[in-house]
Each structure stands twice: as structure tokens, then as C-alpha cells.
Amino acid sequence: MSAKRRPPIAHVPLKDRANCDQCGELVDTRANGVGEVVHGVAINRQQGGANMIALMERQHRWLCRPCIDLRKRGHKWEQTKLDLFGESDG
Numbered sequence: 001m002s003a004k005r006r007p008p009i010a011h012v013p014l015k016d017r018a019n020c021d022q023c024g025e026l027v028d029t030r031a032n033g034v035g036e037v038v039h040g041v042a043i044n045r046q047q048g049g050a051n052m053i054a055l056m057e058r059q060h061r062w063l064c065r066p067c068i069d070l071r072k073r074g075h076k077w078e079q080t081k082l083d084l085f086g087e088s089d090g
């Protein structure tokens with residue numbers, strides 16, 4: 001078994017680099033699986049749930065794929081430097 005290698009960041013233009021909001025890892029913001037934190041309105045659909053975000057405002061804050069995966073699995077980080085996803089404890 002071979003561990004997946006992270007592609008080198010050295011060739012990534014500076015404008016496309018950012019630090020993950022959660023772990024601080026330097027990421028290529030164009031890379032598959034990297035995500036930008038946004039604010040917006042989730043529009044309900046007839047079948048239930050929501051599948052579209054309108055009025056999206058970019059936050060220029062990014063998360064790496066592992067951090068997104070952890071979050072999707074319900075991982076709770078300790079109080080973070082930034083209030084991701086607008087949640088608050090309490």
C-alpha cells in the first residue's frame with residue numbers, strides 16, 4: 001500500500017495558495033477537495049433538503065480536504081481561532 005502523496009506546493013502561484021483555516025496546512029486553493037468557507041442562503045427544494053446556495057459571499061478562508069472530511073463526520077474541534085460555519089458553543 002502506498003500513501004497518497006500530496007502534490008508539491010512550490011509550483012503553485014502565490015495567489016492560489018492559502019493556509020487551511022483549521023490546521024494551518026498550506027493548500028492549493030484550486031485543488032480537488034479543498035473548500036472555501038462561504039456565507040450564503042441555502043434554498044430549500046421541493047423534495048426536501050437544500051441543494052443550492054444563493055447570495056454566496058466568499059470569505060477568502062479555506063479548508064483542506066482532511067479537515068473537511070473530519071467536519072463532515074461530525075468531528076468537533078476545540079474552540080477555533082475562527083468561528084467556522086457560524087456555530088457557537090453553548
Ligand SMILES: [Zn+2]
Nearest residue numbers: 020023064067
Ligand atoms: Zn486542514
